[in-house]
Structure formats: C-alpha cells, structure tokens
Amino acid sequence: MFAKQCTSNKDVDCDALILGDDKLNRVNIPGSNLYTINIRKHDQKYSNNSPLIIMHQKQLFREHKILLLRKYAEVYMEQYEKASQDVQAYVENPINAYLLVKRLTTDWKEVRNLITTNTGEEFMADFDEHKGDLKFPSEEDLNGAAVALTRLQDTYELDTAALAKGEINGVKYATELTAADCFELGRQSYSNADHYHTQLWMMEADERLKREVNQSVERSEILEYLAFSTFKLGDVGLALDLTNKLLELIPTHERAIGNKVYYEDEIAKSNSVQRKGEDETVAILQNKTEARLAYEALCRGETTPSDKILAKLKCRYLDNGNPFLKIAPFKVEEAYAKPDILIFHDVMADDEIATIKALAQPRFQRATVQNFLTGALETAQYRISKSAWLKEIEHKHVADVVQRVEDMTGLTMETAEELQVVNYGIGGHYEPHYDFARREEPNAFHSLGTGNRIATVLFYMSDVAQGGATVFPYLDIALWPKKGAAAFWYNLHSSGEGDKMTRHAACPVLAGSKWVSNKWIHEAGQQFRRPCGLKRPPAEHTA
Numbered sequence: 001m002f003a004k005q006c007t008s009n010k011d012v013d014c015d016a017l018i019l020g021d022d023k024l025n026r027v028n029i030p031g032s033n034l035y036t037i038n039i040r041k042h043d044q045k046y047s048n049n050s051p052l053i054i055m056h057q058k059q060l061f062r063e064h065k066i067l068l069l070r071k072y073a074e075v076y077m078e079q080y081e082k083a084s085q086d087v088q089a090y091v092e093n094p095i096n097a098y099l100l101v102k103r104l105t106t107d108w109k110e111v112r113n114l115i116t117t118n119t120g121e122e123f124m125a126d127f128d129e130h131k132g133d134l135k136f137p138s139e140e141d142l143n144g145a146a147v148a149l150t151r152l153q154d155t156y157e158l159d160t161a162a163l164a165k166g167e168i169n170g171v172k173y174a175t176e177l178t179a180a181d182c183f184e185l186g187r188q189s190y191s192n193a194d195h196y197h198t199q200l201w202m203m204e205a206d207e208r209l210k211r212e213v214n215q216s217v218e219r220s221e222i223l224e225y226l227a228f229s230t231f232k233l234g235d236v237g238l239a240l241d242l243t244n245k246l247l248e249l250i251p252t253h254e255r256a257i258g259n260k261v262y263y264e265d266e267i268a269k270s271n272s273v274q275r276k277g278e279d280e281t282v283a284i285l286q287n288k289t290e291a292r293l294a295y296e297a298l299c300r301g302e303t304t305p306s307d308k309i310l311a312k313l314k315c316r317y318l319d320n321g322n323p324f325l326k327i328a329p330f331k332v333e334e335a336y337a338k339p340d341i342l343i344f345h346d347v348m349a350d351d352e353i354a355t356i357k358a359l360a361q362p363r364f365q366r367a368t369v370q371n372f373l374t375g376a377l378e379t380a381q382y383r384i385s386k387s388a389w390l391k392e393i394e395h396k397h398v399a400d401v402v403q404r405v406e407d408m409t410g411l412t413m414e415t416a417e418e419l420q421v422v423n424y425g426i427g428g429h430y431e432p433h434y435d436f437a438r439r440e441e442p443n444a445f446h447s448l449g450t451g452n453r454i455a456t457v458l459f460y461m462s463d464v465a466q467g468g469a470t471v472f473p474y475l476d477i478a479l480w481p482k483k484g485a486a487a488f489w490y491n492l493h494s495s496g497e498g499d500k501m502t503r504h505a506a507c508p509v510l511a512g513s514k515w516v517s518n519k520w521i522h523e524a525g526q527q528f529r530r531p532c533g534l535k536r537p538p539a540e541h542t543a
C-alpha cells in the first residue's frame with residue numbers, strides 16, 4: 001500500500017501523485033532539463049483508494065524511475081564521450097570542471113537515491129565494491145569547484161549569463177548550465193556566506209528557469225535564497241518584493257511569512273524603501289579594497305608600467321664571465337629595473353620539463369603556507385595548487401636544471417631549497433605575498449640554518465591558455481607563462497632587508513593548467529657571489 005507521502009519535490013518513490021491535485025513529481029536530471037510526470041488525482045476512471053489506481057501508480061513509479069535512470073545514463077554517457085575525446089582539454093576549462101564535480105556529487109546522490117529505493121541496494125553495494133580506487137569528489141570538492149568558478153568570474157570580470165552559456169571571454173568552451181547548475185553555484189556561495197555571488201547565480205538560475213521547458217529546480221527555492229542574500233546585501237525593498245513573489249507561489253511558506261514581517265518592519269523603521277541602485281558599485285558590494293582591484297586589473301593584463309620605465313628595459317645576452325656562457329649565452333629580457341626582474345628565455349628543455357613533471361606528479365600534495373603567528377605549515381584558500389619537492393640526486397635532468405640556476409644567477413646552490421614543482425588547475429592561484437620571511441615571522445626557515453630567501457628563480461613549465469600570470473602589484477608588471485622560460489629576482493636588499501617591492505602573486509588560471517617550478521636561493525654562502533651573476537647590483541628600496 002502507499003505509505004510514504006512525498007516530502008519534497010525530489011522525492012520519487014512516494015505518493016505525491018495521488019495526494020495533490022495536478023501535483024508534479026519532479027526530479028533533477030543533470031545536463032538535460034527536468035523530467036516531469038503529471039497525473040490528476042481525481043482521474044475519472046478510478047476512485048482514490050481503489051487497488052487499481054494503486055497498481056497503476058506503482059507501475060508508473062517504476063516506469064518513471066527507469067526513464068529517469070535512462071536519462072541520467074544518457075547524460076553521463078554524453079559527457080563521458082565528450083570528455084574522452086580529450087580528457088585534458090575537457091577538464092581544463094572551468095565550466096566543465098565545475099559541472100563534472102557537480103555531476104559526481106549532488107547529481108550522483110540523486111542517481112543513488114533512485115537506484116536504492118526499493119530494489120537497488122544490492123546493485124549499489126556491488127558497485128561500491130567494484131569501483132576500486134575510483135574516488136568520487138566530496139561535498140568539499142563541490143564547494144571548491146564553485147568557489148574557483150566564482151573567483152574566476154570576479155578576477156576576470158566574466159559575465160554571469162555568458163558563463164552560464166558555457167562561454168569565457170567570447171569563446172564557447174563548454175556545455176550550458178541548467179537553472180539547477182546555476183542554483184547549485186548560488187547555494188554553494190550562500191554556504192560560504194558570499195551573498196554577492198549567491199545573488200548573481202540565483203538571478204541567473206531564475207532567468208534560465210523561465211526558458212526551461214522541463215524545469216530543473218523549483219522557483220520557490222531560488223526566490224528564498226535570492227531574497228535573503230538581497231537583504232544581506234542591503235536591498236530590503238527588493239528582498240521584500242522577492243519574498244512576496246515566493247508567497248504567491250507558496251502562501252504558507254513559514255520562513256517567508258516571518259521574513260516578510262521583518263522586512264516590512266525594517267522598511268518602516270528606515271521610513272523608505274532602501275533600494276541600492278546602479279550607483280552602488282560591485283566593488284562596494286564585494287568589499288574590495290583598492291589594492292585588490294588593482295591586483296585583479298593586473299591579472300587581466302589591463303595595467304603596465306609607465307612608458308618611461310618601459311623605455312629603459314632591454315633584451316640582452318648574459319655574459320658574466322662564465323666560459324660556458326660564451327658558447328651558449330642566456331637570452332635575458334628585463335621585465336623591470338630596480339628592483340630587477342629578469343626573464344631568462346629557453347632555459348628548460350622539453351625533455352627536462354617532461355621528467356620533472358613525471359617525477360613530481362605522483363607525489364603531489366596540496367601546497368601549504370606558513371602560519372604567520374605559529375609558524376606551522378597549513379593549507380589556505382589564498383594558495384591553491386599542488387606541489388612536490390625534487391632533489392638533484394633523483395635525476396640528471398633535475399641536477400642539470402639546478403646547475404643552470406647557478407649559471408644564470410651566479411649564486412651558490414649549496415644552501416638553496418630543493419626544486420619545488422607546482423601545478424595550478426582551474427582557479428588555482430597564489431595571492432600577493434613575499435617569498436622572503438619577515439622579521440615578525442617566527443621560525444621561518446630557521447631549521448634550515450641558511451638564512452632568508454635571498455632570491456627566487458621561477459621556471460615556467462607550461463604555457464597557460466588563459467590567465468595564470470605572475471604579477472607584481474607594486475611594479476604593475478605581469479609575466480605571462482611561457483614554457484621553458486624562467487623569472488629571476490632578488491627578494492632581499494644587499495643589507496639583508498626584505499625588498500617590499502617584490503610582492504607578487506600567481507593569478508588564477510582561467511583556462512588550461514599551469515606548471516611552474518621554483519628554486520629558492522638562500523643567503524648563506526652568497527657573501528662573495530652576490531651580485532656576480534648580474535652586471536648591476538640590485539637596487540636599494542626603502543618602500
């Protein structure tokens with residue numbers, strides 16, 4: 001008999017079909033729109049409790065379930081086929097990356113629910129047993145994918161509607177998002193208390209929903225999030241309008257009734273409807289500082305140093321007296337002068353890059369940062385990448401590259417850190433920071449006994465399709481990754497004081513994947529070497 005009553009619109013194996021007039025039973029199908037079935041409660045032929053209608057409904061449920069699973073299978077198969085044409089290219093675009101994680105978290109949960117209701121437990125147990133090492137993404141991964149997408153959207157000023165269409169900067173890369181996909185982005189932003197993006201994505205979900213024949217999400221759910229985030233962003237008037245719309249759909253919605261009273265009171269108190277209009281800039285809504293805005297503009301390639309500064313920069317062959325360099329001099333480009341930021345071209349060969357990637361990949365761990373107060377190493381939102389460390393003895397190619405750093409810089413590698421290999425995926429980044437340890441930082445590099453990080457060599461081991469520049473916000477320069485090139489700069493003044501102008505960042509990767517490796521060179525042993533690798537001693541700054 002029918003015992004279970006539907007409690008939500010996602011509930012499939014329940015009695016909604018005979019309990020509500022014209023009630024729709026809805027299930028979210030990834031990638032396609034929603035599949036809905038609709039049966040009238042008072043079907044002319046059957047009385048409400050006749051065994052016939054019950055059998056009929058049960059039959060319908062089964063068919064419905066099969067249809068839904070078939071639809072899911074089609075969507076997964078279609079995505080699988082698309083992805084397997086070029087796996088790397090598929091995941092190297094942020095929309096696909098987000099969709100893939102969503103399909104394997106939120107949507108997969110629904111598939112499991114569908115399969116397990118009534119009959120499928122055994123099948124799922126079998127599946128779990130045979131999936132072996134296959135790891136499904138977690139809720140945390142879904143949140144990470146959503147945050148990455150909204151970070152990209154912000155930094156690169158990507159239009160929400162275009163992104164939902166699968167477009168990045170005018171290039172169509174990916175499948176379109178459904179209203180439910182947009183809704184999930186809004187929901188993830190909401191769980192991070194990011195009301196700005198909640199509002200953007202819920203608005204987009206609402207827009208998309210209007211155009212969906214088979215609706216992938218309930219409008220009431222969108223309106224509830226949208227109204228609350230709109231209120232949090234300070235627009236009480238609009239929050240009230242949205243709540244009223246929600247109440248038109250569900251007049252008994254308890255939270256909406258409570259919020260309506262609250263919003264009306266707020267408006268009465270302030271004696272006017274506070275609509276924050278066009279004049280309220282996006283930056284204010286997001287609490288962005290001037291420095292943050294400048295950093296993002298630099299990542300977009302919108303700023304450069306003045307012509308006066310640029311005019312002084314040269315490209316040259318480096319000859320520091322090293323006989324080896326007479327035969328094969330380094331090609332050096334000055335990216336900035338005082339402090340000197342140099343780019344060495346063609347200093348890592350393709351086979352070296354391949355070896356270094358292959359050695360690092362199996363050891364990759366999420367990159368850590370040092371806690372400013374405690375000195376402990378921990379993961380942080382402001383540095384998202386995977387990294388591993390390589391020793392010279394591991395492979396001739398590693399040893400050759402390290403020797404090359406010595407030739408390029410004239411500095412000893414005796415006290416340098418191991419070669420750090422880093423891979424940034426979509427949305428991976430490292431926000432503005434210094435490579436040197438500040439005086440206030442306890443224990444920084446203390447255990448190494450080699451002093452502070454005097455200089456950095458950063459090898460680019462890949463090109464990056466979009467985004468991913470290394471930027472220096474105080475110098476207004478952006479270094480665009482070029483496979484085989486390396487950047488070099490001193491982090492310390494010759495006095496040993498940190499050079500504040502060397503603050504730099506890795507901008508988020510927008511499309512593609514970014515590989516770099518760093519050699520951090522330390523103070524100890526450089527007494528007679530600095531600055532023998534470069535003609536000019538590094539400039540002094542007091543900033």
Ligand SMILES: O=C(O)CCC(=O)C(=O)O
Nearest residue numbers: 430435469470505506516
């Ligand atoms: O990847 C980049 O562009 C910069 C990396 C960086 O600054 C670092 O690892 O310290």
Ligand SMILES: [Fe+2]
Nearest residue numbers: 433434435504
């Ligand atoms: Fe750095």
